[in-house]
Amino acid sequence: MLHNLSRLAEVHNVAVVITNQVQSQPDDFSGGDGLRATGGNVMGHGSTYRIHLRKAGKTRIAIMIDSPYHAYDQTKFKVPQFKDQFYSYLLWPLLVAISIVIITFPQIYNKLFRTFRRDQIIFLTGIVEEIMMIRNIMKKNPLTTSNFPEKWTSISYETKRQIVGNISDYLLIDDFYTLLTKRNTYVINNKIENNKLNQYIEKCIQFSEKALSGVDWKKYRITGRISRPQN
Numbered sequence: 001m002l003h004n005l006s007r008l009a010e011v012h013n014v015a016v017v018i019t020n021q022v023q024s025q026p027d028d029f030s031g032g033d034g035l036r037a038t039g040g041n042v043m044g045h046g047s048t049y050r051i052h053l054r055k056a057g058k059t060r061i062a063i064m065i066d067s068p069y070h071a072y073d074q075t076k077f078k079v080p081q082f083k084d085q086f087y088s089y090l091l092w093p094l095l096v097a098i099s100i101v102i103i104t105f106p107q108i109y110n111k112l113f114r115t116f117r118r119d120q121i122i123f124l125t126g127i128v129e130e131i132m133m134i135r136n137i138m139k140k141n142p143l144t145t146s147n148f149p150e151k152w153t154s155i156s157y158e159t160k161r162q163i164v165g166n167i168s169d170y171l172l173i174d175d176f177y178t179l180l181t182k183r184n185t186y187v188i189n190n191k192i193e194n195n196k197l198n199q200y201i202e203k204c205i206q207f208s209e210k211a212l213s214g215v216d217w218k219k220y221r222i223t224g225r226i227s228r229p230q231n
Contacts, residue, residue, distance in 0.1 A: 002046035011116055011162055018047065117221075120163050124220050126151055128212070131176060135208040138201045143194055145187050152177040169215045176207040 002018075009016045021038045037043045037050075050066040056076065063074040134148050152160070152173060164170040183200040186192075217223065 002042065006046060007116075007162065007165075010158075018043075022052075121221050123151075123155075123163055124217070124222050127173065128217065128222055131173075131208050131211055134180065135205055135212075138205050138208075142198055142201050144201070145192060145197070147184050147187060148180060150177055150181060150184070153181065164220075166216070166219070169219075172211045172214045176204070176211045179204055179207050 005016045005018070008014065020043055023036060023038050047066070048068060049064075052063040052065050054061050054063070059076045059078045061074055061076055064070050064072060130149060130151050137144060137146065137148075160174075161170060164173065179200070183197075183204055186196070186200060
């Protein structure tokens with residue numbers, strides 16, 4: 001769930017707030033408050049900011065535990081009592097708004113995740129088909145001077161890492177397209193030498209086979225689309 005919320009925040013540029021309980025840690029002799037987040041280090045690693053809230057008499061204390069931009073610090077604040085009629089008028093609309101969020105959030109999240117999954121499948125299907133097309137042309141004509149398309153390089157690194165979550169899969173695809181870019185640049189900017197061009201072609205075929213066979217395409221729901229090498 002933390003991974004999915006993190007991905008949702010990155011893809012759609014939204015803030016995600018998670019509330020979590022704490023539990024006692026009897027074996028803590030470091031002089032701290034003897035408390036730790038329920039869920040352990042997983043919760044800490046999955047969050048960018050961590051704020052610890054605790055009581056202090058009639059006030060509350062907010063402690064900045066972890067932040068990439070702020071030092072460790074704390075501040076006091078007070079939660080108003082709903083005795084005043086003005087606050088009473090605000091209470092019910094607030095409860096209704098919270099109820100609406102609780103009810104609709106799963107639906108909104110599922111819709112956004114389905115949209116991301118659909119776009120992921122469409123993009124990676126195009127990548128698989130493009131790699132197979134380039135590989136087959138190079139196998140038929142080892143000295144082809146065609147300038148091949150590079151769909152992979154048309155989007156940013158951050159977007160590609162969101163689409164291909166596994167770093168090993170990402171590197172296999174990226175290695176092929178990095179070599180393909182060098183080969184295309186050579187064809188455009190240099191006087192072509194058959195030996196040099198043939199070396200590029202052989203390496204491109206080799207890297208394409210690694211990408212097609214090494215990436216677990218089923219994990220991205222890309223099945224039944226990868227053909228065997230054509231001789």
